[in-house]
Amino acid sequence: MEKKQYELCLEIFKRFHDAGILDNLILVGSWCLYFYKDYFVNIPYIKHIDIKTRDIDFLLYEPAKITRSVDIPSLLQNLGFIVTLTSRKGYIRLEHPELLIEFLVSEKGRGIDAPYPLPKLGINAVALRFVNILSDNIIRVNSAFLILHNNRGVLTRSGVL
Amino acid sequence: MRGVIKGVLAEELQNSLRMKKGYEDALRKLPKGCLALREIKNHKYYYLVIRKGKKVKYIYKGKLSEEEIKQYEREKLLRAKYRKLLSQVKRQIRFLRSSLRGKEAI
Numbered sequence: 409m410e411k412k413q414y415e416l417c418l419e420i421f422k423r424f425h426d427a428g429i430l431d432n433l434i435l436v437g438s439w440c441l442y443f444y445k446d447y448f449v450n451i452p453y454i455k456h457i458d459i460k461t462r463d464i465d466f467l468l469y470e471p472a473k474i475t476r477s478v479d480i481p482s483l484l485q486n487l488g489f490i491v492t493l494t495s496r497k498g499y500i501r502l503e504h505p506e507l508l509i510e511f512l513v514s515e516k517g518r519g520i521d522a523p524y525p526l527p528k529l530g531i532n533a534v535a536l537r538f539v540n541i542l543s544d545n546i547i548r549v550n551s552a553f554l555i556l557h558n559n560r561g562v563l564t565r566s567g568v569l
Numbered sequence: 570m571r572g573v574i575k576g577v578l579a580e581e582l583q584n585s586l587r588m589k590k591g592y593e594d595a596l597r598k599l600p601k602g603c604l605a606l607r608e609i610k611n612h613k614y615y616y617l618v619i620r621k622g623k624k625v626k627y628i629y630k631g632k633l634s635e636e637e638i639k640q641y642e643r644e645k646l647l648r649a650k651y652r653k654l655l656s657q658v659k660r661q662i663r664f665l666r667s668s669l670r671g672k673e674a675i
Contacts, residue, residue: 488653505657505658
């Protein structure tokens with residue numbers, strides 16, 4: 409199952425990169441640990457520390473600056489992802505037996521008690537307070553698969569919120 | 570009181586149940602059947618083959634454009650993918666239910 413999960417995760421990154429939206433996204437949460445093995449390349453890396461959940465979270469650090477229109481559900485449809493609405497408020501989550509994708513944005517001002525709409529990406533996001541702490545301190549990782557694609561990196565930040 | 574691990578498993582079970590419903594809905598929305606080609610006097614005619622109970626029905630579609638044929642192929646692949654994933658989700662549900670059946674708090 410793990411191998412399948414990794415392959416699926418990498419495929420998602422490739423598709424986001426090809427669609428030109430990877431630069432707008434920061435990987436947060438437990439899945440960062442998978443990419444840290446490329447970052448801490450000179451340090452003995454313990455494989456056992458990467459205990460991950462099925463959830464893979466992406467933080468959009470400047471959602472208003474997204475200019476490109478990419479329908480993310482369609483982009484991932486043929487991988488078997490389906491769109492589900494998680495609460496009565498209608499938070500969108502992309503689900504697959506191996507992975508669940510959620511999108512986060514930083515909550516500002518008075519905040520909103522509803523999903524943050526992202527019509528250009530065909531999704532909405534969960535607005536969370538203080539996630540800017542994560543976006544202010546990012547780690548750029550050049551992962552092996554991404555080096556093949558124009559030497560772009562993946563922005564990661566793991567943290568407990 | 571429910572243990573931490575059991576709480577996580579219960580949440581995963583809820584996720585899987587929602588996913589199962591999602592795949593069933595997605596499969597319902599996809600058109601049924603697959604295309605069959607018949608060549609009559611050097612003309613290509615397409616039929617949509619659908620199983621209805623014990624009978625197999627051939628619905629005449631006539632000449633189709635390349636785009637329409639590709640669309641049917643895409644839907645066929647997606648249907649196969651969704652079926653496979655649905656069976657995977659059902660396996661996960663069985664596993665999670667059996668894990669949660671134990672009485673001791675983990």
